[in-house]
Amino acid sequence: MTLHLVRHGRPLVVPGTPAATWDLDPASYDDVWALRARLPVRAAWFTSPEPKAVQTAQLLTDGDVGVVDELREHERSGEWVDDFEGAVRRAFGHPDRPALDGWEPLDDCRARVVPAVRRILDVHGAEDVVLVGHGTAWTLVAAELAGERPDLDRWAALRMPDLVTLG
Template sequence: MFALYITHPEVAIDPAVPVPDWDLSGRGRKRAALAAAAPWAGRIGRIVASTERKAIEAAEILAAGRLPVETDHAMGENDRSATGFLPPDAFEAAANEFFAHPQDSFYGWERAVDAQARIVAAVERVLATHDPAVPIAFVGHGGVGTLLKCHLAGTPIRRDGDQPTGGGNLFAFCLADRSVTCDWTAMESWKEL
């Protein structure tokens, strides 16, 4: 059976609001609703989300009122609070450094190796009590999602495994052996094999 790691789609960026409190944008909500209408979404039997607002909103749209949304603080994005909001160009440069030097902290950010250990432990903790015959979705963020994908694929931490720009992507993995079965795909376009 399959598991999905889904990143929240586009957000309403507001430098005056702490990043964990950002909402989905109108486009992000629309994309999540399109994904919720896909056949695979109806097969999901459990949804676990980060405690960040945008992830919870995406998870609730995907759950479509038929499932409760569980949350886990350990599924949050890598902690970047030391620098606060960064404009897009500065953020991309910082993200490049984060992935290129996983053992180091970029100006106080959580180190990539620590964020990876945290997201892997969170997913494994959930799966330890999950029925492997039931499809499950984890809804979170691009940075830690990429770190999880690198771990599952057995590859070093690197940015070239990152999701496409904009968010709202997913990758699938097999519950039986944790093997990655598809690369990042737009959430509204994925089709279960």
């Protein structure tokens, strides 16, 4: 069994609205399609309910994709953040509290996402699994499954879209 964590493609950013509501930017479709060749044809597929993730999954497979609410990204308000990377780094530095007003503490995100991933892996343990979602959530999942601290340099290097494969 191999776990494939796909970060969604580049979204259409709408400042002042929560990122959880953003759609996938049609200009990123080619980048998303390029990932298809790196993913298994036969796998159990699941996605976050966020539009950009669902739309990414729809471009990556012709098969069924389950939508799992708990796979949504670290919840953040719709306020524009000029130093987004710095805010996320603060969130990882103090995961027990919000990095900014309106942001979910990372401990809460981890407590939601990791058990959902573990349940999926328990049910589909003999199959490859593809999860389509988000950079911060996948950083937490990868660290938890490896028994390590989150790798913030790896998080910062993630592209949209991107793929992290865990064996």
